Amino acid sequence: MTTKETFFLHGENLLKKIKELIAEGNIRKITISEKDGKELMSFPLTFGVVGVIVAPILAAVGAVAALIGECSITVEREETPKDDKKPDAHTL
Structure with a gap:
């Protein structure tokens, strides 16, 4: 499952934010748009x-x-599946 998140920032902070996002490692795609919504660039990221x-x-x-x-960054994140099962009493 993927989720999208958008950040609004000034151009001088753009590179720093992109580096932070890439370092997180769970990013599938990053899209950079102008403040009016016009897409400037988009690039996919894969694991590794x-x-x-x-x-x-x-x-x-x-x-x-x-x-x-001013610009916006839209990030598609790959969510890791959460295991909602509670451990059995005898496995503790």
Whole structure:
């Protein structure tokens, strides 16, 4: 199951926020939009993304951040299934 979350920020904080989100590790997709809703860029992230693959994405985000003022980031997160079962009394 995926959930979406949107952050509103200024361009100068964009790269920092993207790095924080990537470090979380449960992100499936990031979309960056202008304040009027026009999509600027969108990129999927998969489990096990390494620095070599992320570096070009961060370079592109840095270039976009230098050109825009206010923007929004929409993040699709992969939720881990929660086990709602209570442990049996004899397994404690």
